[in-house]
Amino acid sequence: MEIKILGAGCPKCKTLEKVTREVVEQNGIDASITKVEDIMEIMKFGVMTTPALVVNEKVEIKGRVPSADEIKQVLTK
Amino acid sequence: MEKIKKIKLIASVAVVLPALIVLYYFLQPLVDYLTYGLIGLNADSHLGAAINFFIYDTIKILILLFLISSLMGLVNAYFPVDRLRIYLTTKKLYGLQYFFASLFGAITPFCSCSSIPLFIGFVKGGIPLGVTFAFLITSPLVNEVAVAMFLGLFGIKATLIYAISGILLGTIGGFILGKFKLDRYLSDWVKEIQANSERESEQWEIDQTPFIDRLPIIIHEGWEIVRKVLVYVIIGIAIGAAMHGYVPENFFTEYLSADKWYAVPLAVILAVPMYANAAGIVPVIQVFVAKGVPLGTAIAFMMAVVGLSLPEATLLKKVMKWKLIGIFFGTITVFIILLGYLFNLIL
Numbered sequence: 281m282e283i284k285i286l287g288a289g290c291p292k293c294k295t296l297e298k299v300t301r302e303v304v305e306q307n308g309i310d311a312s313i314t315k316v317e318d319i320m321e322i323m324k325f326g327v328m329t330t331p332a333l334v335v336n337e338k339v340e341i342k343g344r345v346p347s348a349d350e351i352k353q354v355l356t357k
Numbered sequence: 358m359e360k361i362k363k364i365k366l367i368a369s370v371a372v373v374l375p376a377l378i379v380l381y382y383f384l385q386p387l388v389d390y391l392t393y394g395l396i397g398l399n400a401d402s403h404l405g406a407a408i409n410f411f412i413y414d415t416i417k418i419l420i421l422l423f424l425i426s427s428l429m430g431l432v433n434a435y436f437p438v439d440r441l442r443i444y445l446t447t448k449k450l451y452g453l454q455y456f457f458a459s460l461f462g463a464i465t466p467f468c469s470c471s472s473i474p475l476f477i478g479f480v481k482g483g484i485p486l487g488v489t490f491a492f493l494i495t496s497p498l499v500n501e502v503a504v505a506m507f508l509g510l511f512g513i514k515a516t517l518i519y520a521i522s523g524i525l526l527g528t529i530g531g532f533i534l535g536k537f538k539l540d541r542y543l544s545d546w547v548k549e550i551q552a553n554s555e556r557e558s559e560q561w562e563i564d565q566t567p568f569i570d571r572l573p574i575i576i577h578e579g580w581e582i583v584r585k586v587l588v589y590v591i592i593g594i595a596i597g598a599a600m601h602g603y604v605p606e607n608f609f610t611e612y613l614s615a616d617k618w619y620a621v622p623l624a625v626i627l628a629v630p631m632y633a634n635a636a637g638i639v640p641v642i643q644v645f646v647a648k649g650v651p652l653g654t655a656i657a658f659m660m661a662v663v664g665l666s667l668p669e670a671t672l673l674k675k676v677m678k679w680k681l682i683g684i685f686f687g688t689i690t691v692f693i694i695l696l697g698y699l700f701n702l703i704l
Contacts, residue, residue: 288473288474319473319474319477319675320546322474323474323477323478323481323550326478327474327478328438328439328442328471328474328475328477328478328479329437329438329471329474329475330471330474343437343438343471344574344578344581345581346574346577347577350574
C-alpha cells in the first residue's frame with residue numbers, strides 16, 4: 281500500500297503524518313508513507329484543502345486531521 | 358457504524374448539548390459561587406473581580422467556540438469548498454459570485470496553510486481572480502474563532518456588525534480588484550495553470566455518507582479547533598482580566614478616541630505587523646473598548662490583525678508577484694480604515 285500525506289508543512293500536516301505512521305505501525309500494515317510538500321505535486325491531486333491523506337493515488341481524506349480510528353478504517357478497508 | 362455505537366453517540370449528544378446550553382445560561386451565578394463562595398475571594402477587590410472575570414469568560418468562550426466550530430463543520434460537511442468551486446464555475450451568477458465566494462470564505466474554517474492550494478484550485482477551475490480574492494479576503498477575516506470571541510466578549514450586535522461588514526468587505530474588495538487587470542502580476546507558473554484552466558463540467562457528487570456517520574467527525578473537528586486555540590484563549594483572557602483591574606478608565610482615549618482623525622489609520626497600521634490570532638487579541642481589544650476606545654476603531658484594529666498578516670503575505674509570494682501582494686493588501690487596508698471611520702460615525 282502506498283500512502284501519501286499532502287501538505288506544505290503546516291502543523292496539521294505534521295500531525296496527520298504522525299498519526300498515520302502510528303496507525304500503520306500499531307496495526308502492522310504493510311505500507312510506504314511519503315510526505316508530499318511540493319505545491320505543484322499537491323495540486324496534481326486536485327485537493328484545495330490540506331492536509332490530505334492519499335492511499336494508492338486516491339484522495340481519501342482532505343482538509344482535516346482524522347482520528348486514529350478513522351485512519352485505521354481507511355487503511356484496512 | 359454498529360448499532361450500539363450509534364445509540365451511544367445519540368445519547369451523548371442528547372446529554373452534552375443541553376448541558377452545555379444550561380451551563381452557558383447559569384454560568385455567571387455558578388462562577389460567582391465558585392470564586393466568592395467556595396474560594397472566598399472578595400468580590401470588591403481587583404483580584405477577586407479579575408479572577409471571576411477570567412474564569413467566567415474562559416468557560417463561556419470555550420462553549421461558544423465549540424458550538425460555532427461544530428456548526429461550521431456541519432455546513433462544511435454538506436457544502437465543502439470543492440462544491441463551491443463547481444458552483445462558481447458552472448452557474449451564471451450575475452455578479453453575485455463575489456458575494457458567494459466571500460460568504461464561503463467566512464464559513465469555511467480557515468487554515469493559512471490551505472490558502473495556496475485554494476488559490477490554485479480556484480485559478481485552475483477558471484474562476485476569475487477577483488472572485489478568488491473575495492474568498493481570500495474574508496477567509497481569515499471572519500473565522501470561527503473571531504466570531505466566538507466577539508460573541509462572548511462584545512455580544513451579538515457587535516458580532517453581526519463584524520461578520521457582515523467582513524463579508525461585504527470581501528465582496529466589494531474582490532469586485533474592485535477584479536476590475537483591474539491584475540492577472541499579469543501572478544507568478545509565471547500560476548499564469549500557465551490559468552491559461553490551461555478549464556471550466557468544470559462535472560456535477561457535484563453528493564456524498565451519501567449518512568448524517569449519523571458524519572457527526573463524530575464534525576464533533577471531533579470542533580473539539581480540535583477548541584483544543585488548538587485553548588492556550589491562546591486562556592492567555593488572551595488572562596491579559597484582558599489583568600488589564601481590566603489595573604488600567605484606569607479613559608486610559609486610551611487620549612490617542613485613540615473618535616474625535617482624533619488619525620486614530621483609525623493608526624490602529625490599522627499598528628495592527629498589520631501583529632500576527633496574533635483572534636483568540637489572543639479580542640480580550641485585549643475588549644479592554645480597549647471598556648477603557649474608552651470607540652468600537653469602530655477597535656473593529657478596524659481587529660480586522661487588520663487577523664486579515665492582514667505578514668506570514669500570509671510571504672505564503673502568497675509563491676503564487677503572485679510582490680506588486681500584486683502590495684495591491685491586494687493595500688486595498689484591504691484602505692477598506693478597513695474606511696469601515697473603521699464608518700462605524701465610528703454610525704455606532
